[in-house]
Amino acid sequence: MGDGTTVILDENGTKRALTRIAHEILERNKGVSDLVLVGIRTGGVHIARELALRLEEIEGESVAVGEVDITLYRDDIKGHASHLPVGKTDIPFSLEGKKVVLVDDVLYTGRTIRAAMDAVMDHGRPDSIQLAVLIDRGHRELPIRADFVGRNVPTSQKEIIQVQFNDESRPVDVLLQK
Numbered sequence: 001m002g003d004g005t006t007v008i009l010d011e012n013g014t015k016r017a018l019t020r021i022a023h024e025i026l027e028r029n030k031g032v033s034d035l036v037l038v039g040i041r042t043g044g045v046h047i048a049r050e051l052a053l054r055l056e057e058i059e060g061e062s063v064a065v066g067e068v069d070i071t072l073y074r075d076d077i078k079g080h081a082s083h084l085p086v087g088k089t090d091i092p093f094s095l096e097g098k099k100v101v102l103v104d105d106v107l108y109t110g111r112t113i114r115a116a117m118d119a120v121m122d123h124g125r126p127d128s129i130q131l132a133v134l135i136d137r138g139h140r141e142l143p144i145r146a147d148f149v150g151r152n153v154p155t156s157q158k159e160i161i162q163v164q165f166n167d168e169s170r171p172v173d174v175l176l177q178k
């Protein structure tokens with residue numbers, strides 16, 4: 001783009017990556033029975049909804065989608081959390097005996113995912129938790145890895161990955177900003 005921005009995934013590339021992840025989730029879990037998705041606000045929720053659409057299209061069965069907001073759980077903002085806007089965690093179904101697929105748009109240090117696992121476990125006791133992300137940009141600070149990855153993108157710590165969504169919260173593309 002000439003301004004230090006590179007398109008990592010265009011709209012079709014993003015769609016294909018999400019479709020592949022949906023197939024991988026189905027293969028790993030042998031279908032959608034007992035499967036639920038939990039998206040991490042805000043980008044992860046949009047990606048979770050995209051995956052749910054695809055799972056339903058492929059299997060002909062709907063998959064529940066919950067949402068977690070991990071603002072209060074993040075270990076690097078403790079003490080400051082009261083100054084931050086706190087969103088709603090909305091998991092309107094039981095997690096007992098479920099296979100939870102946590103969904104986020106970008107995986108970076110892993111702190112968001114650690115916090116999201118806390119939030120999920122506070123809500124119930126699922127059989128298992130798996131992780132699906134559209135982009136893994138590396139630089140983990142915790143022993144966390146994703147089970148399903150749209151694209152691995154080697155980055156420097158100065159760079160930023162931006163997953164863009166349109167007004168209907170559908171993913172448009174993924175940019176790398178230097």
Ligand SMILES: O=P(O)(O)OC[C@H]1O[C@H](OP(=O)(O)OP(=O)(O)O)[C@H](O)[C@@H]1O
Pocket residue numbers: 040041042043044104105106107108109110111112113
């Ligand atoms: O692995 P980590 O270092 O924790 O970083 C990854 C998180 O950072 C971004 O969230 P952000 O807080 O920017 O919220 P957003 O989804 O609303 O953009 C991204 O959506 C992940 O949730």
Ligand SMILES: O=c1cc[nH]c(=O)[nH]1
Pocket residue numbers: 106108137159160161162163
């Ligand atoms: O580059 C990054 C890092 C964390 N979260 C993002 O959305 N982008």
